[in-house]
Amino acid sequence: MTTTTRPAATGLTALASPVTIAGLELPNRFVMAPMTRFRSPGGVPTDEVAAYYRRRAGNGVGLIVTEGTLVGHPSASHETTVPRMTAGAAEEGWRKVTGAVHAAGGRIATQLWHLGSERRPVDGIPAWTPSGTTGTPEPASAAGSPPMRTMSTADIDAIVAAFAESARVAARAGFDAIEIHAAHGYLLDEFLWPATNRRTDAFGGSPARRAAFPAEVIRAVRGELPVIIRFSQFKERAYEARIADSPAELETILTTLADAGADVFHASQRRFWEPAFPGSRLNLAGWARKLTGRPSITVGSIGLTSDFPASRAMARLGEGLADGEFDLVAAGRILLGNPSWARLVTEGRPAEIRDYEKAHEDVYF
Ligand SMILES: Cc1cc2nc3c(=O)[nH]c(=O)nc-3n(C[C@H](O)[C@H](O)[C@H](O)COP(=O)(O)O)c2cc1C
Known part of the structure; x- marks a missing residue:
């Protein structure tokens, strides 16, 4: 009898193998997914933030993607403890973070973020x-707050410039790559989604036109560092x-972004093993790689075994x-409570892994 499922051990070997992606030499396939932690007062990452990322880099995570980090435009966010990528104190804070991660043998990308409609007009x-x-149906803005602003082309230019400036700051601060946040319903994704993009100008309508603004952002940041979208x-x-x-439709969007200069596609799914479209078992990262020929990162409930047993997950990752199908594997929540998760997985020590609990989101392990 033949079997199409390879053993979990194959997955482990594949995860532990080094790879060069967009010119970045990575020691293994483990990525830390970006996770907002609200620990940077005034937008400045502290020494505690540097130690937090260093713990993961020193324990088997080959590539860290930082928490969403705000571009330097007042519309980006109302949050005061989310870090920013701006010159001055924030840049200095980030330089300590990148130095700590590099000293631990890891690589680090920063995720540049604009909240779009999720900004509160406080x-x-x-x-x-x-x-x-x-x-x-649920309004993003609180009752009585100013209305949402429909961006003019001058506004679009201003945000593109803000991303470009933050990319320059990130390069100076020692980052290895930039990740552009175009997911989850924030500004760039709101251009990609027809329900939030009803524009009739060059930035709305067909899938290619909906991708035009994220593509301009990519074009503006490329050249500084490798670009992950x-x-x-x-x-x-x-x-x-x-x-x-x-x-x-996905091909049109993603090739528009690839042509603009996206080097790597980080395909966010809630469960990595779910096929993205009927008729194929490829997940979203698999489709991104197939449609663009560029490397991709998969993510979604890795290390959270309640939905999908660990051995099957490991085998599926190994096959991918x-x-x-994809090149790198990002984990989010399991790394909150387990700074050493990637090392424990690689060394085959699952008994020492703490199960994820929602409460871990409030603690800084
Ligand atoms: C506390 C928390 C904060 C997050 N913040 C971000 C963020 O800033 N940017 C982003 O793209 N995704 C963010 N995410 C989504 C994660 O990057 C990841 O895609 C998601 O948690 C699924 O991966 P997981 O199942 O391994 O946790 C966040 C998730 C959590 C749990």
């Missing part, structure tokens, strides 16, 4: 959006939402890596 600045709608079908407010209803 300081009178409205949320900047493609078309003044969140695309969902994070995208998703789902939105945090709409799990069933889709930016592309078919592989053909061996078959060239």
